[in-house]
Amino acid sequence: MCRSIKTLREPFASDVTDEDMKAAALQYVRKISGFRAPSARNTEAFDRAVEAVTVATRDLLADLQVKPSPQTDS
Template identity: 70%
Template sequence: MCRSIKTLREPFTEDVTADDIEAAALQYVRKISGFRVPAAHNAEAFDKAVAAVAAATRELLETIEVRGSARRSPTG
């Protein structure tokens, strides 16, 4: 996958911010779309995809349980 996306769950990352989630979502969409910056006619689709991936990431991080860790809310 994309090596620049870092693991956002404990114990790898203690304080996950909204910026961390957005950056990971952007990198994911860039990787799978093959576009670093989309053309104007694709910008809306690109932005929607980033928002959807970020929302799914937040939901995942809020609901997964890691043994030995207290549950926390990502997005600082």
């Protein structure tokens, strides 16, 4: 789908910031809408969508239960 969106969950990423989540949301909304930057009349809808996807991303990452990776014996 959108190759520029990086994985934000552990163990692929640590210390994920709100900016990371918003950047991923922005890329998603751009891809879905087909707009790199919305027109003036679509800006409000575009911005609402970015915020909604950011919140959904934050909620998802907070709720995911990731199995710890097995430790290797040395």
